[in-house]
Amino acid sequence: MAIKDTLNRRYLLALLAGASLPLAFEPLAFIPLAFLAPALLFYLWLEATPRQAMISGYLFGVGLFGIGVSWVYVAIHEFGHAPVPLAVLLTTLFVAFLALYYGLLGYLAAYLHQRLAGYRYQRVLTLLLLFPALWVLLEWVRSWFLTGFPWLNIGYSQIDSGLSGFAPLLGVYGLSWLTLVGAALLLLLLLNPVRRRQLGLLAIFVGLHLTGFGLKQLAWTDPQGEPLQAALIQGNLPQETRWNPEALQTRLTRYAELTEQHWDSDIIVWPENAVSTFYHYVEDTYLAELGQRARKNGTDVVLGLPVMDRDNNTYYSSMISVGRHPGMYHKVHLVPFGEYVPLESILRGTIAFFDLPMSSFSPGDREQPLLQAGGQPVATTVCYEDAFGEEVIRQLPEATLMINGSNNAWYGNSFAPHQHLQIARLRALETGRPLLRATTNGVSALVDHKGTLMARSKQFETDVVRGEIQPRRGSTPYVRFGNLPVLMLLLVAGGLILFLILRSRQKN
Numbered sequence: 001m002a003i004k005d006t007l008n009r010r011y012l013l014a015l016l017a018g019a020s021l022p023l024a025f026e027p028l029a030f031i032p033l034a035f036l037a038p039a040l041l042f043y044l045w046l047e048a049t050p051r052q053a054m055i056s057g058y059l060f061g062v063g064l065f066g067i068g069v070s071w072v073y074v075a076i077h078e079f080g081h082a083p084v085p086l087a088v089l090l091t092t093l094f095v096a097f098l099a100l101y102y103g104l105l106g107y108l109a110a111y112l113h114q115r116l117a118g119y120r121y122q123r124v125l126t127l128l129l130l131f132p133a134l135w136v137l138l139e140w141v142r143s144w145f146l147t148g149f150p151w152l153n154i155g156y157s158q159i160d161s162g163l164s165g166f167a168p169l170l171g172v173y174g175l176s177w178l179t180l181v182g183a184a185l186l187l188l189l190l191l192n193p194v195r196r197r198q199l200g201l202l203a204i205f206v207g208l209h210l211t212g213f214g215l216k217q218l219a220w221t222d223p224q225g226e227p228l229q230a231a232l233i234q235g236n237l238p239q240e241t242r243w244n245p246e247a248l249q250t251r252l253t254r255y256a257e258l259t260e261q262h263w264d265s266d267i268i269v270w271p272e273n274a275v276s277t278f279y280h281y282v283e284d285t286y287l288a289e290l291g292q293r294a295r296k297n298g299t300d301v302v303l304g305l306p307v308m309d310r311d312n313n314t315y316y317s318s319m320i321s322v323g324r325h326p327g328m329y330h331k332v333h334l335v336p337f338g339e340y341v342p343l344e345s346i347l348r349g350t351i352a353f354f355d356l357p358m359s360s361f362s363p364g365d366r367e368q369p370l371l372q373a374g375g376q377p378v379a380t381t382v383c384y385e386d387a388f389g390e391e392v393i394r395q396l397p398e399a400t401l402m403i404n405g406s407n408n409a410w411y412g413n414s415f416a417p418h419q420h421l422q423i424a425r426l427r428a429l430e431t432g433r434p435l436l437r438a439t440t441n442g443v444s445a446l447v448d449h450k451g452t453l454m455a456r457s458k459q460f461e462t463d464v465v466r467g468e469i470q471p472r473r474g475s476t477p478y479v480r481f482g483n484l485p486v487l488m489l490l491l492v493a494g495g496l497i498l499f500l501i502l503r504s505r506q507k508n
Contacts (some may be wrong), residue, residue, distance in 0.1 A: 002040060004364065006366045007052065010044050010048075010052070010056060011055060011056055011059050013044060013056075014040075014041060014044055014055075014056035014057070014059045014060045014063075014364035015052055015059040015060065015062060015063045015169075016063065017037045017038075017040040017041050017060055017063065018037070018041075018059065018060035018061060018062060018063025018064040018065075018066075018067075018102070019063030019066065019067045020033050020036075020037050020063075020066070021033060021034065021037040021038075021063070021064050021068070021152075021154070021464050022064060022067045022068035022415065023067075024037070024154075024157040024266075025068070025152065025156060025157050025415070025418075025419055025422060026415070026418035026419055026422040027415065028303060029059040029081075029157070029159050029160065029416035029422075030440065030483040031157060031158070031160070034154055034157040034158065034183075035179065035182050035183045035186055035319075036183070036186070037183075038135070038180055038183040038209075039183040039186050039187040039190075040234070040300070041057070041060050042058070042127055042131050042183065042184060042187055042189075043050070044056050045057075045106060045109050045110055045113070045131070046113070046126070046127075048106075048110050049110060050106075050110040050114070051107070052109045053103070053106035053107060053109055053110030054103045054106045054107035054110075055103070055106070056106055057101030057102040057103045057104070057105050057107070057109070058102060058106065059099075059104050060099075061098060061100070061101060061102030061108075062095060062096070062099045062102060064099075064102070064152060065094075065095040065098045065099060065152070066095050066414065068151070068152045068259075068419075069094070069095065069098070069151060069152070069416075070091070070414065070415070071411040071412070071414035071415055071416035072090075072091045072094055072095075073087050073088065073091040074410070074411050074412045074414050074416075075338070075410045075411055076090050076091060076453050078412060079239055079240070079409075079410055090229055090241070098142075098149065101138045101141070102138075104138065105134055105135060105138050107133070108134055109126075109131050109134050112126075112134075112497060112501070113126045113130060115501045115504065116130070116497070116500060116501065116504065117504075118504055119500065119504070123188070123388065124188065125189070125497075125500070127184035127187060127188055128181060128184050128185070128188075129493050129496070129497065130493075130497055131180065131184065131395055132177050132180035132181050132184060132470050133177070133489075133490055133493035133494065135154075135176065135180050136173050136177045136180070136490060137153070137490050137494075139153045139173060139176055140173055140449065140483065140486075140487070140490075143388065143390075146336075147283065147334075147336055147496045148333075148388065150172075150387050150388065151387065151419065151423075152402030152419070153172055153173070153176055154175075154176045154179050154180065155167075155172040155173060155174070155176035155177075155178075155179060155426075156172060156175075156178065156419075156422050156423055156426055157169075157185065157422075158175045158178075158179055159422055159425050159426050159429065159451055161209065161212070162208075162209030162210060162211075162212040162213040162216075163175055163178050163179060163182070163208065163209060163212040164212060164216060164293070164426075164429060165211070165213055165214065165215030165216030165217075165218075166178055166211075166212050166215060166248070166427060167426060167429045167430050167451070167478070168215070168218075168220045168430055168431075168432060168476035168477060168478055169215070169476070169477045169478060169485075170288065170477075170478065170485060170486055171389050171430050171478045171482070171483055171486065172389060172426055172430070173483055173486040174485070174486050175426075177486065177489070178208060178289075178341065179357075181208070182205055182208060182209075182366040184221065185201050185202075185204055185205045186201075186205065188201050189201040189202055189205075195327075203216055207235040207321075216358030216450065220432045220474065220475075220477075221432030221433070221449060221472040221473060221474035221475070221476065222366070222472065222473055222474050223470050223471070223472060223473075224376070224400045224470075224471040224472055224473040225300065225375070225376065225400075225471055227468045227469065227470045228264045228266040228267055228376070228468070228469055228470075228471065229264065229265045229267075229269075229466070229467075229468055230265055230266065230267045230269070230374075230375065230436050230446060230466070230467060230468070230469050231241020231262040231265040231267070231268045231269070231465070231466050232268075232269050232436060232437070232438040232444045232445075232446065232461040232464065232466075233255055233258045233259055233261075233262075233268065233269065233270045233271075233274070233438060233464055234253065234271070234438065234439060234441065234444045234457050234461075234462065234464065235254045235255050235258065235270075235271070235274060235440065235441075236439070236440070236441045236442075236460060236461055236462040236463070237250070237251055237254060237440070237441075238409075239407075239409035239410065239440070239441075240363070242276050242407075242409075243276055244272060244276075245277075247276075248276060248277055248498060251274070251276055252275065252282075252286055254462070255270055255274050255275070255303075256286075256290065258462070258464055259290075259301065261464070262464060262473055263293070263294075263297035263299060264297070265298055265299055265466070266298075266300070266374040266375075267299065267300055267302065267373045267374040267403075267436065268294075268299060268300070268301045268302070268303070269301075269302045269303070269403055269405065269436050269438040270301065270303035270304060270405065270438055271304055271405045271406055271407060271438040271439050271440045271444070272307060272317065272382050272383050272404070272405040272406050272407045272439075273304050273306065273317070273407055273440075274303050274305065274440070275287075275303060275304070275305035276302050276305070277305070277306075278305070278306050278307065278308045278315070279305055279306070279307040279311065279318070279320070280307075280308060282305075287320075287322055290322055291322035291323055292322030293325065294322055294324065295323055298324065299321050299323055299324070299374075300321050300322070300323035300324055300325055300345055300372070300374055301321070302319055302320070302321045302371065302378070302380075302403055302405070303320060303322070303405070304317070304318065304319050304320075304405040304407075305318060305320065306318065306361075307320070307328065307330065307423065314362040315360075315361060315362065316330035316331060316361060316362055316363075316364055317330070317331040317334070317339060317361050317382055317383075318330050318331065318364075318382070319331075319371065319380050319382055319403070319405050320371075321371045321372060323337065323371050324412065325371075325372035325373060325375070327363070327369065327370075327372055328367065328371075328372050328432060329367065329368055329373040329380040329382075330363075330380040331361070331363070331364055331366025331381075331383075331385060332363050332364045332365075332366055332368075332391065333363070333385045333388055333391060333447050334361055334363050335383070335384050338410070339361040340360060340361055340362075341360070343496065362367075366394065370395060370399055371403070373403065374401075374471075376398055376399075376400045376401055376471045377382070377398050377399045377400060377475075378400075378401055378402065378403050379392060379395035379396060379399035379401070379402045379403070379431075380395070380402075380432065381402070381403075381404045381405075382402050382404070382405055382406075383404070383405070383406040383407060385404075386402075386404050386420075386423060386424050386427050387420075387423050389426075389427060389430055389478070389482075389483075390482050390483055392427055392430075392431065393430075393431060393478070393479050396431055396433070396475065396479045397473065397474060397475040397479055398469035399433065399497055400472055400473055401433055401434050401435070401436065401469060401471045401472070402427065402428065402431070402433050402434070402435045402436070403435075403436045403437075403438075404408055404424055404435065404436070404437045404438075405437075405439075406420065406437065406438070406439045406440070407439070407440045408420060408439045408440060408441065408442065408443070409440045409441045413459070413460070417439070417442060417443050417459065418443065421437070421443045421445060421456075424437050424445075424447065425445075425447050425451040425452075425453070426451060427493050428447045428448070428449060428450075428451045429449075429450060429451030430476065430478045430479075431449075431476060431478070431479055432449045432472055432474065432475075432479070433449055433471075433472050434447060434449050434469040434470060434471070434472065435447040436469065437478050439457075441459060441460055441461075442457050442458060442459030442460060442461070442463070443456055443457060443459060444457040444465045445457070445465065446465060446469060448466040448469070448470075449470070449472050454469075455467040466470035490505075
């Protein structure tokens with residue numbers, strides 16, 4: 001009974017640790033939890049069997065995603081019009097699936113930790129090398145498996161910490177690794193009774209942050225041309241009216257009127273699906289007039305709308321530029337269920353959520369010409385695409401600035417819009433490029449090449465964010481090499497662990 005009670009307490013601690021970790025991200029951004037929550041989980045894994053570590057890891061994942069992506073319920077119920085029981089069921093299944101990553105992580109961590117038994121520095125090897133490497137590996141797999149869901153990668157929590165200076169070198173997975181190494185250092189500090197060693201571990205922890213702070217002072221990219229005046233238009237129209245034909249004119253009028261006051265800008269950005277009808281319906285009327293006004297005032301308007309290829313009856317979620325430099329970008333990385341339905345022939349017609357309007361988009365070509373705006377080549381992303389840094393850098397180093405159009409109205413007053421802005425800010429820091437981010441109802445923002453917020457909108461208000469941005473040229477190490485350095489580190493770490501395990505077997 002005592003053993004069972006101890007295990008139950010450990011499982012409860014794992015669940016609470018996972019549930020606390022989302023608080024390290026925006027909007028609360030209590031950064032210490034990004035170190036304390038993993039440190040607690042690592043501690044629980046040190047003396048656990050693989051089965052016990054798998055359960056505690058799974059419960060950690062349930063807490064992490066149950067709190068951190070609870071906004072999925074809002075999208076399914078409030079805007080997908082699914083009844084409460086069904087929305088709860090679908091959200092629970094989603095969380096239960098994502099938690100499997102941490103269950104697998106726990107099993108592998110404990111199993112390999114046991115295989116290192118007998119080494120003098122087993123605990124140090126496990127905490128500083130094995131656990132962080134496995135965690136980052138599973139984050140990377142989560143970013144592409146089944147189209148990928150890199151949300152709540154722990155590195156994003158560090159955008160405002162000293163470690164953020166490593167982002168232009170190693171990207172978000174490098175930040176994740178350093179964060180987890182920091183968690184391991186703190187745990188070793190608490191477990192080690194020798195004062196001198198405690199001070200040494202603390203010095204390494206502080207040194208990592210100071211090094212990152214120093215790196216952030218470096219200029220990885222250079223100014224390109226003169227600064228540009230930018231305006232981001234946030235229409236704040238009800239999500240329910242997005243595909244309502246009767247509300248289309250109201251939407252078009254709202255964005256046109258807000259734009260009229262800001263023709264002195266070099267670039268004006270509207271969000272994803274600001275124009276909620278197909279391009280060919282408004283090409284020769286509304287958009288032609290908007291383009292004429294933009295050219296007359298020497299500016300470019302970048303806006304989101306669906307585009308249909310009438311030859312093959314496919315359509316795209318797109319951002320287009322009208323004005324001095326007309327162009328078009330089709331979204332490449334689509335959102336499952338929101339923009340296309342996997343197993344469409346089976347799921348459509350079974351649940352209303354799977355029959356959402358405009359949920360059969362096609363992905364755009366991965367090699368598309370860059371949009372031009374304000375006389376500069378632009379790296380363009382639509383909504384969720386900016387969560388994939390390796391895809392953003394395909395448009396670099398040619399692009400001198402980034403534009404993202406998003407529709408965050410799907411998620412109401414939840415964590416999602418704030419988490420998404422945090423992700424977008426890290427893209428700016430990784431690439432050394434300023435970011436213009438226009439959303440339907442917040443948070444719209446101007447972000448500089450250091451990932452710093454220059455200006456932002458309020459949520460759930462009609463707003464225009466204005467400011468000056470400086471285009472940049474050049475390549476950060478992350479732009480040059482992407483995730484390759486971190487993957488190489490994972491390979492080296494895995495090779496070393498395997499070597500030590502095989503050597504241990506030979507000795508026995």
